[in-house]
Each structure stands twice: as structure tokens, then as C-alpha cells.
Amino acid sequence: MKIVRTIQALREERGKMEGSVGFVPTMGALHAGHLSLIRRAREENDHVVVSVFVNPTQFLPGEDLEKYPRREEADRLICEKAGVDLLFMPDASAIYHEDEVTLKAPAYLGYILEGHRRPGHFDGVVQVVMKLFGLVQPDFAYFGKKDAQQLRILQKMAEDFFLPVTIVPMETVREEDGLALSSRNVYLSPEERRRALSISKALKRASKMVMAGERSAEAIEAEMREVMRGIDVEYVAIVDRDFRPQERVELKKSIILVAARVGATRLIDNIWL
Incomplete structure (x- = not known):
């Protein structure tokens, strides 16, 4: 497994890949739910790329950006054992720039329920996922159904921008007692x-x-x-x-x-x- 942290290194490694590419974007602190996405991607593709990036633009002021769990070494080991080919672990400075072009979540889907409770959250989600799709250029991208509203928004983003990627929804993984993994x-x-x-x-x-x-x-x-x-x-x-x-x-x-x-x-x- 290759680990890259820069845009240039990611592009170089991606350019070597022939065949289908499955992509699992994450914010790290990987658990069995993430692992189910990675395993599905491994089963269905020639290559698997995982990103670990705690995206600051989807956190609201006062939310848990600073204390969000970060377990880089554990995440690396999980990815390696799961057969990931390329692990992308960038800093925010590599992903975001000053006065950049921005995307907005759709007017209805982006502002009800989670969007109402966390205004601007989905703007940050579509912004970072569009960037990651542009960098990784996956054929398939895997997302859990637990984040149902996010899933639908990303499906719509792919549809509306004619992106050459198939969004693959995956069932929620739970603990034995029923608690959804998070x-x-x-x-x-x-x-x-x-x-x-x-x-x-x-x-x-x-x-x-x-x-x-x-x-x-x-x-x-x-x-x-x-x-x-x-x-x-x-x-x-x-x-x-x-x-x-x-x-x-x-x-x-x-x-x-x-x-x-x-x-x-x-x-x-x-x-x-």
C-alpha cells in the first residue's frame, strides 16, 4: 500500500493505475462500517483508493472539529490489512485555497433536516467530495446509508454535473446491540x-x-x-x-x-x- 499526502504524489500514483478504481472517502477513525465499504470496493475493482481527511468546511462553529477522533496509525493498519492500494492523507492546505470557486448544496435537499440543523454543512461536503472525485477520478465511490441525506445529495451532485462515477450505497453496520457504528x-x-x-x-x-x-x-x-x-x-x-x-x-x-x-x-x- 502506498501512502501519499500531496496532490502531486496522488496524481502520480493514480496515473499508474489501469482498470477500475473504487474510492472510499473518509474522515478517519475507521471502524467496521468503513471496512465494509473498503471490502466492497476491493471485491469490485482493480484498485482501491481511500482518503482520510477531516474536512474543516463541513464543521460548524462550535462543533467538534478540533476533538474529532484522529487515529492515523490505526487507520493506516486497517487500510493495509484490507488491501487498499493507495491511501491519501492530505493536510487542509493541500485541499483548500484562498478565494476559491465554491459549490452549494441543492436548495431543498441541502437545507432540510441535517441541513437545517447544521446550516452550511452540506456545502462543505459537496465541496470536498467534488475535489476528491476530481483528484482520484474513481469509477465507483462507496458511501454508507447511515448518512442518508448526504448520500442523496452526492448522488444528485454526480447526476447534475455528469460525473463519470457511480455512487454505491452501502447498508449501515451496527454493533451487536444495535447501535449504528459512528x-x-x-x-x-x-x-x-x-x-x-x-x-x-x-x-x-x-x-x-x-x-x-x-x-x-x-x-x-x-x-x-x-x-x-x-x-x-x-x-x-x-x-x-x-x-x-x-x-x-x-x-x-x-x-x-x-x-x-x-x-x-x-x-x-x-x-x-
Whole structure:
């Protein structure tokens, strides 16, 4: 595995690659969820590129940019064992410049739910992913469904800019107790982690309700909020695949999303029905 930190070195190594390239962009602190993306990329491509870059433009003032977990050596070992060919670990100075051209998230998708709670967050996401796509020039890029709104925005970005990359959605990976894997889980105390389990429990309850024939979004949301009474729920949303609100759940068309704070830690999760 090659490790590169500069744009020039990345371009040189990318130029040597023949055949398909699978790309997994990350912010590091890699866990089993990231590993599932890397393994899928390894199965489906001749070459695999992973980036580790804590992107400052997607953090709002007061968010956890400075304390976001950074585990460079552990990330390197995980990538090496997973068969990654090229690991890109740049500094922000290599990625961003003064007075640069910027992208904006779409007017609707970028400003509801996560975009409403974290204004400007998705602008930073599309900016950095467009840059990384331009550098890596992947054939396939792998993203988890846990960040469902981000996934849809990046799919739309690829569609709208006619990018020659296929966005591959991947299922959320969970701990045995149901907690969705996240780099931010390390912030949770044992007691907070126990309370955080109510998020996945609420989603599981919603799924059971739907399977039993319940279709009312209002009834499902009310039951989910009851399950999550012990934590600070920011939103429960039931939407279609384009994130339009639904009054009635539709199988194979709906997503149920949750955002909540457990102590000082903000967590998101969802199920795709």
C-alpha cells in the first residue's frame, strides 16, 4: 500500500493505475462500517483508493472539529490489512485555497433536516467530495446509508454535473446491540451509550409497526418518540427517497430518519423501508 499526502504524489500514483478504481472517502477513525465499504470496493475493482481527511468546511462553529477522533496509525493498519492500494492523507492546505470557486448544496435537499440543523454543512461536503472525485477520478465511490441525506445529495451532485462515477450505497453496520457504528460513538460514556440504544430500538419498533400494517407517519413518529423519551430527540422524519415528507409510509419508497443528542454527542440513524 502506498501512502501519499500531496496532490502531486496522488496524481502520480493514480496515473499508474489501469482498470477500475473504487474510492472510499473518509474522515478517519475507521471502524467496521468503513471496512465494509473498503471490502466492497476491493471485491469490485482493480484498485482501491481511500482518503482520510477531516474536512474543516463541513464543521460548524462550535462543533467538534478540533476533538474529532484522529487515529492515523490505526487507520493506516486497517487500510493495509484490507488491501487498499493507495491511501491519501492530505493536510487542509493541500485541499483548500484562498478565494476559491465554491459549490452549494441543492436548495431543498441541502437545507432540510441535517441541513437545517447544521446550516452550511452540506456545502462543505459537496465541496470536498467534488475535489476528491476530481483528484482520484474513481469509477465507483462507496458511501454508507447511515448518512442518508448526504448520500442523496452526492448522488444528485454526480447526476447534475455528469460525473463519470457511480455512487454505491452501502447498508449501515451496527454493533451487536444495535447501535449504528459512528466515529463519534467514542464520545459516549457507558451510561450514555445505554441510552443511545433507544434510537435503534425506536427504528426497530417503527419497522415492526410497518410490517404489521401501520402506515400512518404520525402514529409511527409518536411511538418512536415514546421509545426515545430518555434522550434529546432533534427530529424524527419519514420521507421518500428524495426526502419529501410523507404522511403515509410506502414500502420500498420510504426512509425513517432520526437525529438525537445523548449527552453532548449528536447521533443520526435511519431505516430504509
